[in-house]
Amino acid sequence: MQSRPGNPYDGHTLSDQIEQVERITGITVARAYVDRGYRGHGIEAEGRRIFISRQKRGITPTIRRELRRRAAIEPVIGHMKTDGHLGRNFLLGVDGDAINAVLAGAGHNLRLLRRWLIRLLCALFDLAQCRKLLTRPEPRALPDRLGV
Numbered sequence: 001m002q003s004r005p006g007n008p009y010d011g012h013t014l015s016d017q018i019e020q021v022e023r024i025t026g027i028t029v030a031r032a033y034v035d036r037g038y039r040g041h042g043i044e045a046e047g048r049r050i051f052i053s054r055q056k057r058g059i060t061p062t063i064r065r066e067l068r069r070r071a072a073i074e075p076v077i078g079h080m081k082t083d084g085h086l087g088r089n090f091l092l093g094v095d096g097d098a099i100n101a102v103l104a105g106a107g108h109n110l111r112l113l114r115r116w117l118i119r120l121l122c123a124l125f126d127l128a129q130c131r132k133l134l135t136r137p138e139p140r141a142l143p144d145r146l147g148v
Helices: 010-025 061-070 073-082 093-134
Strands: 031-034 049-052
Touching: 010 031, 031 061, 049 061, 073 093
Parallel strands: 031 049
Antiparallel strands: none
């Protein structure tokens, strides 16, 4: 999660974003998938290709599938704006913008972790209930009413 002061053009931030991804993951980016706001990015590197949404030339089935995967990021940003309170910033200045962005990203990760833990605990509870049902004790013999 990064904060950019002012209102920079998306294409001017692409090289910094690619460098950040390479620094964090330790893997060189071979293909990047971006939306139409990144047209005119001017990034030409050896072995690196930038694919813009709705691009028609040079698209293989694998690249088409990966472009559709890129579209899954947009709802995450929308959820961070509504659920993570990223839409309105009450902190002062450029530093406040950066702090708000980092806290919204951390909050999003905590919500994902909480959801994962809840699902894990529910699965463990269901497993315990299934074991309890499967290991019922043998029914007791009914007493003989005739006393025989």
